[in-house]
Amino acid sequence: MLKRLLFVQGTEIIALLLLAAIPLTVSNSYVLGLLTLLAIYGILLIGLDVTVGYLGQVNLAHAAFLGLGAYAAGLSVSLLGFGMLSALAFSMLVGMTLGGLLAFPALRLEGPQFALATLSFSALSVTILNEWETLTGGAQGLHVSRPIFFGHTVNAQGFYWLCLILLALVWMAMRNLLSSQWGRAFEALRDSPIATDAMGVGTYRHKVAGFALGSALGSLAGGLYAFNFQYLQPQGFTYELMVILLLGVVLGGRKSLWGAFFGASLIALLPNLLSNRFLFLVISAVGLLAALGAGIRGLMKKTTRPFQALAPIVAMCLLVVGGLFVKNTEDWRKAIFALMLFSVVVGLPEGLMGFASRFLTQLFHIDPPALPPASALDKVLPAKTVDGGPLLKLQGLKRYFGGVKAVDGISIMVQSGQIHGLIGPNGSGKSTAVNVISGLYSPTAGTMLLHDRPLPGGMFKVALTGISRTFQNLQLFSELSALDNVMVAMKGVYRSPLPLVLMGLAKGEEKRAQADSLALLELVNLKDDARISAKDLPYGDQRFLEIARALARKPELLILDEPAAGLALPDVIKLVDIIRSIHERGITIILIEHHMDVVSELCDVVTVLDGGRVIAEGSAAEVKRDPKVIEAYLGTENVAVTADVV
Amino acid sequence: MNLLIIAQMAVSGAMMGLVYALIAYGFQLTFSTSKSINFGQGELVMVSAFFSLTLLNWGVPYWLMVPGGLLFGVVLGLAVERAGVRLALEQKSEGWILLTIIIGLLFFSAAENIWGRDDRPFPTPISSDAMRFLGVSITPLEISVAIGVFTVMGAIELFKRKTLLGKAFEAVSADRDAAELMGISATRTVMLSYGLSGMVAAMAGILVSPITTVGPTMASALILKAFSVAVVAGLDSGFGVVVVGIFLGALESLTSFYLGSGWREAPGLILLILALAVRPNGVFGKASIRKV
Numbered sequence: 041m042l043k044r045l046l047f048v049q050g051t052e053i054i055a056l057l058l059l060a061a062i063p064l065t066v067s068n069s070y071v072l073g074l075l076t077l078l079a080i081y082g083i084l085l086i087g088l089d090v091t092v093g094y095l096g097q098v099n100l101a102h103a104a105f106l107g108l109g110a111y112a113a114g115l116s117v118s119l120l121g122f123g124m125l126s127a128l129a130f131s132m133l134v135g136m137t138l139g140g141l142l143a144f145p146a147l148r149l150e151g152p153q154f155a156l157a158t159l160s161f162s163a164l165s166v167t168i169l170n171e172w173e174t175l176t177g178g179a180q181g182l183h184v185s186r187p188i189f190f191g192h193t194v195n196a197q198g199f200y201w202l203c204l205i206l207l208a209l210v211w212m213a214m215r216n217l218l219s220s221q222w223g224r225a226f227e228a229l230r231d232s233p234i235a236t237d238a239m240g241v242g243t244y245r246h247k248v249a250g251f252a253l254g255s256a257l258g259s260l261a262g263g264l265y266a267f268n269f270q271y272l273q274p275q276g277f278t279y280e281l282m283v284i285l286l287l288g289v290v291l292g293g294r295k296s297l298w299g300a301f302f303g304a305s306l307i308a309l310l311p312n313l314l315s316n317r318f319l320f321l322v323i324s325a326v327g328l329l330a331a332l333g334a335g336i337r338g339l340m341k342k343t344t345r346p347f348q349a350l351a352p353i354v355a356m357c358l359l360v361v362g363g364l365f366v367k368n369t370e371d372w373r374k375a376i377f378a379l380m381l382f383s384v385v386v387g388l389p390e391g392l393m394g395f396a397s398r399f400l401t402q403l404f405h406i407d408p409p410a411l412p413p414a415s416a417l418d419k420v421l422p423a424k425t426v427d428g429g430p431l432l433k434l435q436g437l438k439r440y441f442g443g444v445k446a447v448d449g450i451s452i453m454v455q456s457g458q459i460h461g462l463i464g465p466n467g468s469g470k471s472t473a474v475n476v477i478s479g480l481y482s483p484t485a486g487t488m489l490l491h492d493r494p495l496p497g498g499m500f501k502v503a504l505t506g507i508s509r510t511f512q513n514l515q516l517f518s519e520l521s522a523l524d525n526v527m528v529a530m531k532g533v534y535r536s537p538l539p540l541v542l543m544g545l546a547k548g549e550e551k552r553a554q555a556d557s558l559a560l561l562e563l564v565n566l567k568d569d570a571r572i573s574a575k576d577l578p579y580g581d582q583r584f585l586e587i588a589r590a591l592a593r594k595p596e597l598l599i600l601d602e603p604a605a606g607l608a609l610p611d612v613i614k615l616v617d618i619i620r621s622i623h624e625r626g627i628t629i630i631l632i633e634h635h636m637d638v639v640s641e642l643c644d645v646v647t648v649l650d651g652g653r654v655i656a657e658g659s660a661a662e663v664k665r666d667p668k669v670i671e672a673y674l675g676t677e678n679v680a681v682t683a684d685v686v
Numbered sequence: 687m688n689l690l691i692i693a694q695m696a697v698s699g700a701m702m703g704l705v706y707a708l709i710a711y712g713f714q715l716t717f718s719t720s721k722s723i724n725f726g727q728g729e730l731v732m733v734s735a736f737f738s739l740t741l742l743n744w745g746v747p748y749w750l751m752v753p754g755g756l757l758f759g760v761v762l763g764l765a766v767e768r769a770g771v772r773l774a775l776e777q778k779s780e781g782w783i784l785l786t787i788i789i790g791l792l793f794f795s796a797a798e799n800i801w802g803r804d805d806r807p808f809p810t811p812i813s814s815d816a817m818r819f820l821g822v823s824i825t826p827l828e829i830s831v832a833i834g835v836f837t838v839m840g841a842i843e844l845f846k847r848k849t850l851l852g853k854a855f856e857a858v859s860a861d862r863d864a865a866e867l868m869g870i871s872a873t874r875t876v877m878l879s880y881g882l883s884g885m886v887a888a889m890a891g892i893l894v895s896p897i898t899t900v901g902p903t904m905a906s907a908l909i910l911k912a913f914s915v916a917v918v919a920g921l922d923s924g925f926g927v928v929v930v931g932i933f934l935g936a937l938e939s940l941t942s943f944y945l946g947s948g949w950r951e952a953p954g955l956i957l958l959i960l961a962l963a964v965r966p967n968g969v970f971g972k973a974s975i976r977k978v
Contacts, residue, residue, distance in 0.1 A: 098783045145963025151780035152723060156913050157962050163910055164955040171948040279906075283791055286784065347773055366799075375795030378788045385784055386773065 044406050056208055063197050072196055074308055079203035080264045081304035083210050085288050086297060087257025090214075092286070093294035094223060095250045096230030098155040100282055101142065104162035105135050105255045107277030109262025111169060111176055114184035114272055124189040124202075128263040135259025136252045143251035162282065169274035181273040184266045203264050210257060211297055216544040217253075218295075221553075224528040226250050227295075228517040235515035238478060239529035240503035240593055280374065284310070287381045293391025302393055314369050314376065321363045328356035331383055352387030355379045408571060411523070412551050414558035421560075421594060424626030426457030430492075431628050432477070432597060437486035438652075439469075439476050446472040448652035449486070454597070459619070459629045461643030461660065463636075465672055469652040470632045471512055474601055477630075478502055478509050490597070508595035510586040512602045512632075518575035522566055522585050525574050526557035529592040560588040564618055580611035587618060591627075598622065599630045604638055616641060636664070648672070694822050695943050696936040701828040703935020704835040705894045709912035710919065710927040711839055712886035717921040718859035719872075719879040720775055722782045724766050726790020727887055728909030733793050734759045734884075735891030735900045736801045739808055748811050755892050756885045762793075763884020767877050775876065798902045805901035812896070827896055834893045842882060843924065855879065907951060911938070914954035918961040920971020930969065 059079075063072055084106060091099040109131035116122040116130045142161050149157060169176050176182055186194060194202065217223060225246040229236040233243045266272055284307050292303025313319055331352040338344030359379045366372055388395060400406070432454040439447040447469045454460045462470050475481045477488060477495070479502035488495040490505055517525050533553045536546035561567045564584035569577060574585060583603055590598055600619070604612050612635065619642055623629060633639050639646060640660040648656040648663050650672040656663045663669050709731065713723040724730065738755035746754065770789045774781035812830045816823035846852035857865040858875040866872050891905075898904055915934055919926030934954055942950035961968065 098780070142959075145959060148966050149962055152783055153917065153962055153966060155725070155783050156917060157959055159913070160910065160955040160958045163951060164959075167948065167951055167955070171946070283787065286787075290784070345773065345776075351769065351773075371799055372795055374791050374798070378792035378795065382769075382785065382788045382792070385781060385788065389781075 043404070044409060047400075047404060047406055052211070056204070060201065060204055063200060069196065072200055076196070076200045076203050076268055078305050078308045079200065079207045080261050080268060081288065081308055082207045082301050083203075083264070084258055084261035085285065085292070085300035085304050086210055086214055087254040087261065088285055088289050089294060089296070089300050090218075090226070090250050090254035090257070092289050093296070093299075094218065094226035094230065095247065095254075096227075098151065099158050099251075099254070100155055100279075101158035101162045101165075102254070102258050102285055103277045103279070103282040104165040105139065105258035106262040106265060106281070107169060107272075107274065108138060108165055109135050109259025110184075110266035110272050110277075111182065111262075112259065113263030114182055114266040115175065117185065117187045122187060124187045124194065124267070127187055127267075128206075128260060131263035131266075132256045132260045135262070136256035139255025139258075140248055140252040142255075143248040162277075162279070166274050166278055169277075176274070179274065181271055184270045184272060186267045186270060199267065203268075206260070206264070210260075212544070213542040215297060216542055216546075220541045220546060220550065221528065221534045222246070222249075222538075222541065224520065224524050227520055227524075228528045231517040231519055232515045234480065234499070235511065235517065235589075237499035238480075238503055238509055238511075238515070239589065240500065240508075240531065241528060242500050244500065283374075283377060283381070287377055289391075290381060291384045291391060293393030293395070293397075296391070296393045296397065298397070299391050299393035303391075314373055317363070317369060320369055321360070324356065324359040324363050327380070327383065328353070328360050331356045331387060334387060348386055352383035355383045355386075411558060411570065412555045414562050414567065415552075415555040417559045417563060419559075420556045421591060421625050421627075423624070426626045428455060428457055430454070431456035431490065432630075433487075433489040433492075434473075434477070435487045435489075437473065437476060437488065438484045439472055439481055440484045445652050447476060447483075450649065450652070450654050452647050452654065452657075454628060454630060455645070456596075456628050457626060458644040459623055459631055459642050461639045461646035462630055462632045462649065463634070463639055463646060463663075464649035464655075468649040468672070470649055471601060472652075473649070474509065474599055474630070474632060478507060478599060503593065506593075506596035507599065508590040508593035508597070509599035510583075510590050510601055510603060512605060514582055514586060516574040516582055516586060516589075519573055521571050521573050522561060522577060522581075522588075523554065523557055523570040525585055525589050526560050526592045527553045529589045530557060531592065531594050557588075557592060560591050561585075563591070563621065564588045565614065580607050580614075583607065583611075584614070584618065587622075591622065595627060597628045597630065599632075601632050602634065603631070604633055604635045612638065636660075640664070690821050691943075692940065695939045697822050697824060698828065699936040699939025700932040701824075701831050701935065702894075702897075702939070703915075703931040703933065704832055704928070705890050705931075706908065706911045706915045706934060707927040707931025708835045708838065708886060708890045708893070709908065710916035710931060711842075711924060712883040712890075713912065713916040714921055714924060714927065715842070715883045715886065716771075716876070716879045717916075719855065719862075720771065720876045722771055722775065723786075723916075723921075724763075724770075724790075724880070724883065725783060725786040726766065726770075726788075726793060727883070727912070728905035729790040729793035729797070730759060730762050730766070730884055730887040731891040731894075731908065732900075732902060732905040733762060733797050733891075734888035735808070735895045735904065736797055738888070738892050739806065739895070739900050740801075742809060748809075752892060756888050759884040759886070759888025759891075760881045761884070763880040763882070763887070764877060765789075766884070767880035771876070771880065772873070794902060801900075801902075803902055805899040805904070808895035808900050810896040814896075831893045831897070834889060838886060838889045839924065839928075842886070851878070910951060911954040914958040914961075917958050918969060920965075920968020922972060923968065923970035926968065926970030 059075065062075060088099065088102045091097050112134040113127045113131040116127045122130060145157065170178055225241050228241060229243045229246055236243045288303030288307045289300065291306060293299030313323060335349030335353050338349045339346065359376065362372060363369065384391065430453050434450060434452045436449050436451055437447055438449050450473060464470050476483050479497060479499040482497055495502055495505065517528065520528065530553045533549050533556065536549060540546050558567055558570060561570055564587055566581055566584060566588065569581065574582060577585060587603065604615055607615060616638060619629065631643060643660055646658065646660050646663045647654055648669050655668045655672060656666040709727060712727060717723050734755055737758045738751050741751040741754050742748065766786060766789055770785035771782045774785060810827065812827050814825045814827040816825050846855055854870045855875055855878060857870055858872050862872050911934060915927055915931045919930040934957065937953045938950045941953050
């Protein structure tokens, strides 16, 4: 624990002090300029990392937000007479507002469409900055004067320190935010937007918030950029800069503050790197060696595909050979970015810092922070007394897909405190029914009442009514740890408002969420795997983890969609035990299952569907004897043969 | 008289719009098989145009240059698929977005250094003397663009419908997994779609170059509008791109006439953001159902 504190926090403080002290010893205006740029790019890339790293979207608008922030700050000084801090706050506000606005339409979009929306936004921004000449001076550019700071003029050194202080503040605030429920929610919606909504976390608000936040930081960096260079041109914020920024984030390492910082130093130094041929050759040779080393190691251990190992080597070879033969490396600037970026994206997707932090953690044996002891399960899931009344009523529920009548008028009554089985052959409409109840599909017709109140539309709203579910095709947050998967869904713990979270004053509720989540992991026998990422768990444990996550919603009604699918027999036995202990806590369960033995063992009532309709209902033993059920599963016997037998 | 100017603007704009439609059609080809598009498609248009110009400068006759240029486009398309798309598709990630952007940047830089940064004229045997129809002037060159666009699109649609390979293409588009089970290699079909898409890009380059001249940045504006057309029309409607392409071409030509040429990119960009906000599947596209 102490070691961790020393290494992690210690390194940050030392780096900050060193950076702050450099101008006192080196009085070179060129070095000072580079350092200022480094601090500005640091803020910029931390902002970009929110969308690219945590939200996992290719964001092509960040350069535009830098530009918009720069113009906003510059114009607020010249037209409105703002001081330094108010101008910077104004540029942040502009970035946040425009980012939020852009995120609203972009919210429904996935990967490529999101990238296109941001690409269009940035091209449009540059067009407007260019054409609105009365305000921005158009292509002629805009001169910006550095405003006063609490009545004082700020010299280059003072401005550097201001940038550095802002970087440190942003750093601390973002570390607090990203290690809180917010950061988990961002990553959750990257891995599975559907489950994020189904767990009541809310894809919508977090995507908009994340994008607005990242854009606000981009625009803050833009304000500093304006006061640093004191001259702005729309051409400075185009596509090429965007590619350089992506290079910084990806090369430095996604989801890492140090990665952003490292990326920032790289792009601040890039012009020098390209103009000095010797330096360039050294760096490209190091890159080639790294690619060779990593590639050969990966191939020997068979952890990478041949393409992943060979492509970076070829790209780096091109870089070295090009460095030897090309007349002027500056001219090939874009190709050099492209080759470097290509090698990193293909060969080292975690980036340099991702790699380094893994390596250093192993080298110094730094343990992750200790977990609190698990809460008592009774505290997390207090046993409810069951009144046995009707909980969920479906009446004439229909869902058609074009001409396909997946669910064709079913009426089911789920009594509270029961385990209600839902069975039927493949394609009988079980999963569709569950998807309609949980809000993924809207019903074509029919009513759904929970406690005699109609269910709202949409997964997120349904999740808030106390219905929780698992998925037939697993929808885990695959890159989050098992513990985080449960924590992100934990209901009723996160209460601190955003400012407290940013200041790091919400650690108490974080501990409580950890303790409560551990209790749920214990329930499904995963407590010892809390730190393992969901994608690395064995298949059966992944199914159990989904159940634990659904329980974190503290549901009144839990829907289990084929929880035994693909499980080995020992796991099926475990599953039955788990479901039974959940049931003992007074939670009503809808169980969709194909394993008849599981169904007979657990269910109080079983509803059988076929062709989107209810064909039988009763106890497991009753429905098993029902001729219509036998017919649905096995088909009718030939009439003539039947006659013979009789 | 004013009406005549509007008609004139609309007609010339519509001809350019057909080029956007052709590039957008190239996006549809790859999107249908692999749900991916080449973000560096503009660079393919530009590099193929430069290559075709080089062929002409070597003395290759125009009508021989065309197949040469198209073949070059196919090769580029295949290169993009191999280097930028296949790995990401195998990993089921969206890494192809970044990788195709990167490869486009590499092509751009190479073109800048090999052919220079200046715009160059692209000779063509087709006349650009205006002819008049009902007071609206139109050049044989513009007509040749329309003919070229419809020929390529028609040929590919015919290929998809009438040949066995084309049917495999349609099968993979409809259901990749089912097609694989029927013994169709999805990987090779995706390759085919990228090859065709590269060919379409080269055709667009050859058609548009005599009008716009050839230079490294010739496609940067073109490609944004092709994106708009593809998104507004929907990434699965070949008929839609033609309609939207003509509409957008006419609209931007009128915009630049009334608001100034600096604003000519604006309608496409705004349309794209609006379409994504209101109809993410496009005006002519089909909504897909989320499955869990």
